[in-house]
Amino acid sequence: MSPQHDGSMALHVDQLHAAYGSVPVLEGVSLHVAAGEIVALIGPNGAGKTTLLRAVSGLLPSQGRVLLQGRELQGRAPQLIVQAGLIHCPEGRQLFADLSVEDNLRLGAHLRRDREAIGADVERMGTLFPVLQLRRRQRAGSMSGGEQQMLAVARALMSRPVVLMLDEPSFGIAPLMVERIFSVLRQLNAEGLSALVVEQNARAALDLAHRAYVLEGGRVVLEGPSDELASHPGVREAYLGL
Numbered sequence: 001m002s003p004q005h006d007g008s009m010a011l012h013v014d015q016l017h018a019a020y021g022s023v024p025v026l027e028g029v030s031l032h033v034a035a036g037e038i039v040a041l042i043g044p045n046g047a048g049k050t051t052l053l054r055a056v057s058g059l060l061p062s063q064g065r066v067l068l069q070g071r072e073l074q075g076r077a078p079q080l081i082v083q084a085g086l087i088h089c090p091e092g093r094q095l096f097a098d099l100s101v102e103d104n105l106r107l108g109a110h111l112r113r114d115r116e117a118i119g120a121d122v123e124r125m126g127t128l129f130p131v132l133q134l135r136r137r138q139r140a141g142s143m144s145g146g147e148q149q150m151l152a153v154a155r156a157l158m159s160r161p162v163v164l165m166l167d168e169p170s171f172g173i174a175p176l177m178v179e180r181i182f183s184v185l186r187q188l189n190a191e192g193l194s195a196l197v198v199e200q201n202a203r204a205a206l207d208l209a210h211r212a213y214v215l216e217g218g219r220v221v222l223e224g225p226s227d228e229l230a231s232h233p234g235v236r237e238a239y240l241g242l
C-alpha cells in the first residue's frame, strides 16, 4: 500500500539513493512513519542504516524524495531540515563533552525562537531523565555511557521534533539504561511524538516499534508490523538468534 501525502504521514522517504564516491550504499530505499508511529529500522552492519539517516538529514547528498508532513526536504540544508522538525540523534552521541549537561541541552534548542519555552523544556528533560537534573552542572563527558545517551536523546528532544530519528540508542549501554530511554520514548509517543529508530538490538527495537523495516545491502527486504516481523522465520534466525 502506498502511503498518502496527507496530514497522517509524518515522514515519507521515497526511492532514496546515496553513495560514498562511486560506491552505492542506498539503492532506492522507501519507507514511511505515520503520525504518532514508532518505526524501527533493523539490519546487519554495513546495511546502510546510518547512511539513510545521514542522507535524510541532509548530511550526505542523495537522490529521491524526503517529505516531512508533506513538505519536500530532499536536497535542503541540514539546518533547514532541523528547523522543519526532522531531528537526527546520531550514532555515537556526539555530545560536547567539556560543556555541562544543561549547556548541551540548550544547544539542542539553538535554532528555536521561542526563548521563554526553552527553560521549561530543560526542566521537562530533567523530569523525564532525573539523572540529567541531578547532573545539570556537570561536564557531559563525566557521565556514564548510558547517562550520555539519555542526554543525547534529551538534546534531540529539545529541538521539539516532529519526527525524531535515533541511531542505535541502545548501543554499548546497560540494559536498565536502554529500558529507561525506551520507556521515555513510549511516553512521548503516547503524547504524539513520531520516531524512526535504527537499532542493532532487534529484539528491543521490535518491542518498542509499531512497525519495522529490515534493510540489507542498501535495500528494504522486509517490512511489516513489529509483531509479524518478530515471528518471521528469517528475522527470528538472523536478528533474534532464535
Ligand SMILES: Nc1ncnc2c1ncn2[C@@H]1O[C@H](COP(=O)(O)OP(=O)(O)OP(=O)(O)O)[C@@H](O)[C@H]1O
Binding pocket: 020, 025, 043, 044, 045, 046, 047, 048, 049, 050, 051, 052, 200
Ligand atoms: N564515510 C564513509 N565513506 C565510505 N564508505 C562508508 C562511509 N560510511 C559508511 N560507509 C560504507 O557504507 C556502507 C553502509 O554503512 P552504514 O554506516 O550506513 O551502515 P550501518 O547499517 O549503519 O551499519 P552499522 O550497523 O555497523 O552501524 C558500509 O559498507 C560502509 O562501509
Ligand SMILES: [Mg+2]
Binding pocket: 049, 050, 051, 091
Ligand atoms: Mg550505523
